[in-house]
Amino acid sequence: MNWRCVFGGKCCVRSLDIHFWLIVSTLGVINSDFVQLVQAFESEKKAVVTPASPTTTKIRRLSETEFPATSVKELLSQSPTPNTSLVQITEVEAVPTDKGVEVILQTPFGEQLQVTNRSSGNNYIADIPNAQLRLPSGDSFTFRLEKPVTKITEITVTNLDANTVRVLIIGETALPIVELFDSDRGLIIGAIAPVSSVQQPTDDETIEILVTGEQEGDRVPNASVGTRTDTPLRDIPQSIQIIPQQVLEDRQARSITEGLENTAGITSIVSPASGRDYFIIRGFENYGGFLVNGIPDPQISSDGSFVNAERLEVLRGPAAALYGEVGSLGGTINVVTRQPLSYPFYEVSATIGSYNDYQGIFDFSGPLDDSETVLYRLIGSYRNFGSFLDFDENSETFIAPSLALRFGPNTDFILEGDVNFLDQNGREAQPILGTVLENPNGEVSRSFNAAGSLNNELRINGRIGYRLEHRFNENLSLRNTFRYTFVDDNTNGGEPIIFSLKTTVHSTEAF
Structure with a gap:
């Protein structure tokens, strides 16, 4: 309870105070909690009796307002306790050399600096922790050198933050070559222009460049x-x-x-x-x-x-x-x-399958002379195979030679041919129903042959021809092709031969 009665500038609380104590003594319920309540009441009473002092709020003028730091110099000057462990770089000096340029980061008494370097594209970046750049120029806390040498665009030394100094060396077309070493004056950073990967040969020397590549994936363009x-x-x-x-x-x-x-x-x-x-x-x-x-x-x-x-x-x-x-x-x-190759190539393979199916293949190719103007390729194979039917045995022999002649940088002549010997037993095919799948009419014996007795058939077929191409320029070329195809089938009395002759002119531009 906070009852106040103000009359004539004085506070009348005595009568209230007497009645309060009478009530308390009559009830007899004084305890520790109640004592705290009484003490709070007494302190409140004293605060009421004591006249309050007036409070005055002063509004600052604009000139008296404190603004935050707006420069690195002010930021460092406002630091109440400077970090004495930081190494100060008091001067940055660029000295040209025969190979490039050396940037000297001078420190008091030649204190050593720890460097963490990395690269990003054509930029070499070196961060120096626990260091500050404090040049004697006062307001200048950045050192910049533009185009010190050929193929180096810029070299800058600046405060990355209050505890780190960054050195940035930018190459024009490639990452520059940088060397770091300590001296009695401080850290020396040597920058050398990047060396081109391809150098022009002089009149007295010849550079041979061999480029090899591998086709990616199975795509043929x-x-x-x-x-x-x-x-x-x-x-x-x-x-x-x-x-x-x-x-x-x-x-x-x-x-x-x-x-x-x-x-x-x-x-x-x-x-x-x-x-x-x-x-x-x-x-x-x-x-x-x-x-x-x-x-x-x-x-x-x-x-x-x-x-x-x-x-x-x-x-x-x-x-x-x-x-x-x-x-x-x-x-x-x-x-x-397959065509003749200009490099040595040798391959031998073999495969084995069901029903006495096995095959061997060889493939040889390469140049026949040192100048690589005569190329060859020889491919051959032998295969024996059957089927799930009885008495079904066949064999096949194949050979395909080819020869490529380069009469000049713009003229190619390729002579190629192949011949195949197919020996078949003349067995007729069987229906799938009754041999492999169920047949309501009954099974068909896998030994049954509708043609009666087996009659071996030897079929010989092949082709031989040439291809001639001459390139007049990169836009116009002439191609002439000839092929002779023959077939010999002893069961059908032979088949007619086929001649093919074709000449084409290829131009990438309209005449």
């Missing part, structure tokens, strides 16, 4: 199908897909059918026992619509050999009509063969 020239795919307005050699090797493809299994829009329309490669491309049947190095060659579909194939190029759509009757409305397929 150029194709010959569709334009009859080696053109980047991005410049061809037709739908072309390439199956490179790496994919064919990873899949261990042994025929065109196996090589095109992962190609969209193409479906094989023959059984594996037929020994031929026919397809439906975009809904249209393609019988014999094949090319070999850009020349029509329907015989490749029944060769049975796929050893010397470098890659497959699939041209989809009516653009295949460019190649005449071998192309269909659905598209055509171009088989690009």
